Amino acid sequence: MHNPAIHRVRPAYALHKCASIFRAHTLLPKILIRRGERSEANHSVVCCKGPNRRLQVGLGRLRLFGLEAKTRLTDASSERLSRQIDFLVLADQLKEVLRQTVLTRTRRQENDAEHSWHLALMSLVLFEHLDDKDVSLLKVMKMLLIHDLVEIFAGDTFCYDVEGVKDQVKRENGAADKVFAILPSDQAKELHALWDEFVEMKTAEARYAAALDRLQPLLLNYNTEGHAWRVHGIKKSQVLQRNKHVEKASKRLWAYAKGLIDNSVAKGYLDDS
Amino acid sequence: MHNPAIHRVRPAYALHKCASIFRAHTLLPKILIRRGERSEANHSVVCCKGPNRRLQVGLGRLRLFGLEAKTRLTDASSERLSRQIDFLVLADQLKEVLRQTVLTRTRRQENDAEHSWHLALMSLVLFEHLDDKDVSLLKVMKMLLIHDLVEIFAGDTFCYDVEGVKDQVKRENGAADKVFAILPSDQAKELHALWDEFVEMKTAEARYAAALDRLQPLLLNYNTEGHAWRVHGIKKSQVLQRNKHVEKASKRLWAYAKGLIDNSVAKGYLDDS
Incomplete structure (x- = not known):
């Protein structure tokens, strides 16, 4: 069953690499070692079985996806x-993490990936309303594109979920370590630092x-007659508390947000208490 | 039924504004004019009814969504x-435009908004592989965030759909005029130009x-056993033709893409012809 296209590596080294790379994943794979024909350096073919697919170790490198046979x-x-x-490829899974807000048309639940896109588009369109003019839009965009990736492992925490919020930091920190560690170390460090900056x-x-x-x-809730607010019985005071961070970035946007909240109460989308 | 919080504008002016703004939308609303109490300037309350909601005209400005009562x-x-x-708020509808590719986990169809997010994230992570080093990542990100917005009006055209591709340029040009015209004119101009640059x-x-x-x-197809390719009977030659643009940006990424295509054929995801 020896496949000459598969890399041969020392089993101990491969196992070490497997373990370090699989720390980036929720499920530790079952690691199998098959000794193929002996080569000059006494290497072996090492295969790892993950939950869904067969994985192979290259030269000290676990190839989760890719061109292992070529x-x-x-x-x-x-x-x-x-x-x-x-x-x-892992990031694709952010499209399956659902939020509590719903879309304006079909009113299906929004997912984290499309939410992140919407925020990045907003950062571009609303940039002129920032109070602080010394802001790097590129950095903001990078931050918004990656800000929810931790939720692939930690799940979405509804911002008004008192219980869920309690251990959110711990869960998300662990998830950040996992998700960014998949990248080459310099990029892992850069994106992890960017995520830390977002959180702080x-x-x-x-x-x-x-x-x-x-x-x-807030925009989605307003344009869906307060859908998520009504489902969860959210009150105006909670929305104001949650949204007051807007003021720290832009007085203009905060005035707009407050108007939207008042209007939501006036229209019966939000409970006035 | 007069609501003093609603702006009063001259009907003719309001109708002109309605028409110009509603050119940005697929469905021309039914425009109603209600004459309220006469004001000094003989203004009237003007209301427009869109397909889904009641709309109001501000001072010569149709307020599609927002704070009209405040x-x-x-x-x-x-x-x-x-x-x-x-x-x-209109951009939210990009989340409902479906593509032919499917997600790696649940294999539901991907939508344009999450696709755009994925591309923007890729632009950040793969930037070092560009052959031309004089590239503005910020500009690339802006371009990717807006590149599919036209499909809110024009719909997604499957890249291997020979009939659909024929009038794609015409349909999408018209849609671009509509979608970007909603913005203030300087931003409309900037984003339209960016979209033109993307297309060219x-x-x-x-x-x-x-x-x-x-x-x-390509990554999604490879990681879903060639789902969209198999559904539509796509062949290797078509995929190579479609993907050869990758080479114009990065020889490294093109080599990788070709490897992925060969591997897809080897695994039976793609027809070798």
């Missing part, structure tokens, strides 16, 4: 690309990102 | 913000955006 040698450059592609909400970029993350569901 | 006067600044919000595929930014727009469905 490449004989994994150089540093294709190692990088392979990790990046693994990350981007101290820089002008993070404040803008947070403001949009509040304003967008 | 503001008495529309100054230039809130006029801008109001148009921006209208655009962002002549600049390094547009070539990168186009490459990612090919590579992403």
Whole structure:
């Protein structure tokens, strides 16, 4: 059953690599070692079985997805690309993480990926309303594109869910370690730091990102007759509390948000208490 | 039935504004004029009924969504913000435009909004593989965030649909005029130009955006056992033809894409002809 196209590596080294890469995943795979024909360096074929697919170890590199049958040698450059592609294929799963807000037309639940897109588009269109003019739009966009990736592992926490919010930080920190570790280490570090900055909400970029993350569901709620508010019995005081972060980025947008909240009460979308 | 909070405008002016703004929409609303109490300037309350909601005209400004009951006067600044919000609320509909590719987990059809998010994330992660190093990532991201907005009006055209592709340019040009015209004119101009640049595929930014727009469905197809290819009986030669644009942005990514295509054939996901 020896497949000459599969890389041969020392089992101990491969196992070490498997373990370090699989720390990035929720389910540790069952690791199998098959000893193939002995080569000069006494390498073995190492295969790992994940929950859904058969995985193979390249030269010290677990190839989650990709071209395992085509490449004989994994150089540093294709190692990088392979990790990046693994990350981007995993990111596809953000499209399956559902939020409480619903879309304006069909009123199906919104998912994290399309929500992230909407925020990034908003950051572009509403940029002129920022109070602080020294803001990098590129940094804001990067932040918004990655801000919810942790929810692939941690799930979406409804912002008014008192119980869920309690351990949200712990759950999401663990998830961030997992998700970004899939990337090459320099990129993992960069994106993890960007996510930390988003969560800490101290820089002008993070404040803008947070403001949009509040304003967008407000727009969707207003344009769906307060759908998520009504389902969960949310009150005006809770919405004001949640959305007050908008003021830290833009007085203009905060005035608009407050008007939308008042209007929601006037129209019966939101309970006035 | 006179509501003093509603702006009063001259009917003729309001109708003119209604018409110009509603050119941005697929369905021309039924326009109703109700003459309220005469004011000094002989203004009237003007209401427009769209397909789904009651709309009102502000001071010469149709307020599709927003704070019509709260503001008495529309100054230039809130006029801008109001148009921006209208655009962002309309953009929500991109989440309902379905593509032919399916997601890696549940295999439901992907929509344009989450696809756009995925491309923007890819532009960030794969940036180092560009052949041309003089590329503005911010411009690429803006381009990717807006590149499919026209499909709110024009619908998604499957890239291998020979009939659909014939009038795609005409349909999408008309849609671009509609969708971007909702924004304040300076932004409308900027984003329309950015979309034109994307379509023309002549600049390094547009070539990168186009490459990612090919590579992403390739990744999804590969990771769903060639789902969309098999449903539509797509062949290797068609996929190579469609994806060759990747080479214009990055030889590295093109080599990777070709490997993925070969591997898809080897695994039986794609017909080798």
